[in-house]
Amino acid sequence: MTTTVDAPTAAPGAGAAGPRRPVPLGNIVWFELVKQFSAWRVRLLILLCWLGPGLLVFGIGQQATLPSDTLFGRWMHTTGWAGSLVVLGWAGTWALPLVTSVVAGDVFASEDRLGTWRHVLVAVRSHRRIFAAKAVASVTVIALLVAGLVVSGVVGGLLAEGNQPLIGLGGQQLSGSEAGNAVLLAWLCVLAPTLALAAIGLLGSVALGRSPMGLLLPMLAALGMQVAQMLPLPVAVRLALPGYAFISWNGLFAAPQQLGPLLIGVAVSLLWAVVATALAYLLFLRRDFTNLNNDGAGRRMLTMGVLPLAGLLAATAGVVALTTDSSGSGITQAKVQRSVAAVFAQLYPYQQMEIHQPAVTAAQLQTTAVCSKNEGLGAQAGPGNDWRCTVNWIVPGTGVPTQAVYQLNVTANGRYSADGDGPVQVNGYFVIIANGKATPNPLWQFDGNVDLLPGR
Amino acid sequence: MDTTIAVRGHGITKVFGDVVALDHVDLNVAQGQIHGLVGPNGAGKTTLLGLMLGLAAADTGELEILGTPVGRGLPAPDGVSGFVDGPGLYPTLTARQNLATLLTLQPEGAPVGDVGEALAQVGLTGAADQKVRGFSLGMRQRLGLAAALLTRPRLLVLDEPSNGLDPVGKKHVHGVLRRLAAEGTTVVLSSHRMDDLEALCSEVTILSAGRVVFSGPVRKLSDDDRELDYRLRATDPSAARALAVETPGVGVVEGSDAALPDTDVIVVRARVAALDELVGRIVRADIAVRELAPVVSPLESAFLSLTEQAVLTEQSDKSEQESGR
Numbered sequence: 210m211t212t213t214v215d216a217p218t219a220a221p222g223a224g225a226a227g228p229r230r231p232v233p234l235g236n237i238v239w240f241e242l243v244k245q246f247s248a249w250r251v252r253l254l255i256l257l258c259w260l261g262p263g264l265l266v267f268g269i270g271q272q273a274t275l276p277s278d279t280l281f282g283r284w285m286h287t288t289g290w291a292g293s294l295v296v297l298g299w300a301g302t303w304a305l306p307l308v309t310s311v312v313a314g315d316v317f318a319s320e321d322r323l324g325t326w327r328h329v330l331v332a333v334r335s336h337r338r339i340f341a342a343k344a345v346a347s348v349t350v351i352a353l354l355v356a357g358l359v360v361s362g363v364v365g366g367l368l369a370e371g372n373q374p375l376i377g378l379g380g381q382q383l384s385g386s387e388a389g390n391a392v393l394l395a396w397l398c399v400l401a402p403t404l405a406l407a408a409i410g411l412l413g414s415v416a417l418g419r420s421p422m423g424l425l426l427p428m429l430a431a432l433g434m435q436v437a438q439m440l441p442l443p444v445a446v447r448l449a450l451p452g453y454a455f456i457s458w459n460g461l462f463a464a465p466q467q468l469g470p471l472l473i474g475v476a477v478s479l480l481w482a483v484v485a486t487a488l489a490y491l492l493f494l495r496r497d498f499t500n501l502n503n504d505g506a507g508r509r510m511l512t513m514g515v516l517p518l519a520g521l522l523a524a525t526a527g528v529v530a531l532t533t534d535s536s537g538s539g540i541t542q543a544k545v546q547r548s549v550a551a552v553f554a555q556l557y558p559y560q561q562m563e564i565h566q567p568a569v570t571a572a573q574l575q576t577t578a579v580c581s582k583n584e585g586l587g588a589q590a591g592p593g594n595d596w597r598c599t600v601n602w603i604v605p606g607t608g609v610p611t612q613a614v615y616q617l618n619v620t621a622n623g624r625y626s627a628d629g630d631g632p633v634q635v636n637g638y639f640v641i642i643a644n645g646k647a648t649p650n651p652l653w654q655f656d657g658n659v660d661l662l663p664g665r
Numbered sequence: 666m667d668t669t670i671a672v673r674g675h676g677i678t679k680v681f682g683d684v685v686a687l688d689h690v691d692l693n694v695a696q697g698q699i700h701g702l703v704g705p706n707g708a709g710k711t712t713l714l715g716l717m718l719g720l721a722a723a724d725t726g727e728l729e730i731l732g733t734p735v736g737r738g739l740p741a742p743d744g745v746s747g748f749v750d751g752p753g754l755y756p757t758l759t760a761r762q763n764l765a766t767l768l769t770l771q772p773e774g775a776p777v778g779d780v781g782e783a784l785a786q787v788g789l790t791g792a793a794d795q796k797v798r799g800f801s802l803g804m805r806q807r808l809g810l811a812a813a814l815l816t817r818p819r820l821l822v823l824d825e826p827s828n829g830l831d832p833v834g835k836k837h838v839h840g841v842l843r844r845l846a847a848e849g850t851t852v853v854l855s856s857h858r859m860d861d862l863e864a865l866c867s868e869v870t871i872l873s874a875g876r877v878v879f880s881g882p883v884r885k886l887s888d889d890d891r892e893l894d895y896r897l898r899a900t901d902p903s904a905a906r907a908l909a910v911e912t913p914g915v916g917v918v919e920g921s922d923a924a925l926p927d928t929d930v931i932v933v934r935a936r937v938a939a940l941d942e943l944v945g946r947i948v949r950a951d952i953a954v955r956e957l958a959p960v961v962s963p964l965e966s967a968f969l970s971l972t973e974q975a976v977l978t979e980q981s982d983k984s985e986q987e988s989g990r
Binding site: 236333 | 751769812
């Protein structure tokens with residue numbers, strides 16, 4: 210039975226409320242920020258990011274042992290800028306993926322978890338504005354956290370060791386101001402992959418709903434890229450990964466600066482940020498909010514998330530390969546020899562100065578290096594810890610040719626550490642007292658970076 | 666009463682995959698009316714409320730809210746507020762902060778209320794600065810209502826607003842809703858509690874399996890003369906039972922849950938006229954009637970009858986369709 214009563218007559222348009230006026234975007238962003246800052250995990254992150262690095266760097270500065278396996282770690286007793294770079298390296302591996310996971314990876318999922326989607330939608334009534342506000346709020350919070358890492362690391366380092374010159378990856382000395390500029394530029398560069406991870410977080414948060422996988426996606430993506438960077442992948446694929454700029458900032462400290470991989474890495478990261486955000490936006494617009502039991506988890510994730518990004522990776526790798534003419538690992542015998550000789554030629558005068566010997570210049574040394582991999586057997590290219598280099602130079606004033614031997618561990622991303630293998634008085638372990646602190650012989654162990662792109 | 670229509674729906678259909686949530690639903694709600702939506706689980710109440718709030722668009726049909734068409738690409742107009750599936754609140758914020766942040770989401774120039782006043786209206790002044798994390802279900806419901814009131818709505822859409830409320834809280838909320846309606850705000854609410862609807866609503870719409878099986882004044886529903894079960898307690902239960910058996914149109918319901926375990930109570934099934942005759946006979950036999958009350962309210966009975974009938978009709982339709990294939 211269906212019974213209805215007669216409808217009262219209404220004059221057309223009588224009492225019409227008129228179209229909905231939009232809520233200003235700034236108000237929605239403020240609403241999102243209030244929610245973000247009310248969460249204990251975000252407050253904890255703010256505390257950790259603004260205090261942690263400074264305390265860590267200052268604390269290490271007070272220790273006798275330095276983290277020499279970390280890039281620039283061996284220079285932490287020499288200059289305050291090294292501490293900030295150690296923080297940067299560590300942030301690219303752990304802190305920034307974690308920050309993007311907690312902030313961007315949860316910004317949509319938290320509404321699913323709390324069951325507040327309908328509340329927001331009824332209040333705002335514009336999916337576009339909600340998405341824009343959440344994205345802007347996430348980036349704002351992430352920027353605040355990154356700023357904390359930068360400021361804390363720099364202040365902690367400068368308080369511990371002061372504004373002293375920094376030894377770069379080319380063995381060159383960067384004055385305090387040069388080092389400071391390069392450090393800030395390096396942090397600026399890693400914002401690009403951070404944005405890429407944040408966009409991946411947004412995508413995961415939209416696509417996977419309250420599933421914890423959404424929250425973990427930036428961390429997993431970052432971990433996956435770190436594993437990929439350890440594999441013997443072709444250079445083009447390595448550079449096409451959105452996390453490469455977490456590594457390629459090293460090029461700012463090389464001599465000459467290796468800007469090609471850095472610029473490519475930044476561009477790729479920004480491209481990923483744009484594409485992943487656009488995919489998240491499309492997924493969000495298509496989501497059905499009428500059924501709370503369906504949070505969209507997994508829906509269209511494959512077709513609108515994984516496949517387009519895999520396509521982007523393939524396309525970017527192809528473009529990089531074609532435009533840079535790069536192939537293979539990018540690590541060749543000639544590049545390694547050139548790099549080791551150049552770094553040694555820069556560090557030798559520094560060592561002489563530190564041990565109060567007559568000043569020499571790099572040009573006077575006429576340094577060359579002969580390197581072989583696996584004792585000359587097999588291909589003389591690629592990463593590995595089986596590189597051995599003999600450095601030859603002329604002792605200034607005497608004209609005597611001299612040699613020193615190094616064992617090299619070259620990683621797949623082009624970074625290497627050289628370990629002195631004699632003679633002891635040149636590259637053996639001994640301590641130099643500089644600025645009242647004991648530091649190891651700079652020629653004993655040093656770091657360098659091979660440019661993976663051709664022709665360098 | 667102003668006869669302006671606040672909600673006008675015609676032929677509204679909404680399908681989720683294979684499930685027809687709403688099937689050609691017609692609905693008219695006059696301004697200033699408290700209108701109840703009732704139906705068994707899955708009847709389509711929440712979907713219909715969601716359409717009114719602009720959370721989704723109907724697949725077919727027309728929906729007009731406060732004189733403005735609502736649908737795909739046409740959001741609900743200003744002046745509509747409420748919640749479905751419980752109020753959306755942020756547990757890490759206090760009650761006051763929840764409302765204050767909500768105020769920031771109002772369009773420029775939109776009429777808004779005062780946070781303190783809204784909290785006072787729902788009796789949460791004392792808990793204003795407590796985090797919502799520690800609120801009971803009833804407190805959350807009341808805060809959700811305060812959030813809706815804050816936007817000074819002309820149409821208030823509430824899904825199960827009495828859910829989790831204690832008697833005092835319920836009385837409070839009912840008072841607020843009645844006052845709003847008296848001031849001209851239209852209230853559309855759903856509830857499983859027939860007594861709530863009876864106490865609050867001037868009109869109800871009963872949904873079953875996505876279809877409207879009744880829409881009209883509550884009194885019309887409860888006035889329908891249908892057979893009901895009544896609990897009867899008399900000074901001489903045996904004699905009363907014998908009289909019930911003898912009275913035309915009256916049957917004794919054996920083993921009813923309403924009677925057990927109280928052996929002094931019998932349950933009889935009758936229309937009102939037959940029941941009157943039975944009461945006359947009992948009184949004439951010098952037996953005192955100590956209690957006579959419907960086991961379920963007339964409204965609930967009508968609801969059960971209508972919805973069961975709709976389910977049976979649907980099953981019958983399906984069987985016919987299958988046999989015709």
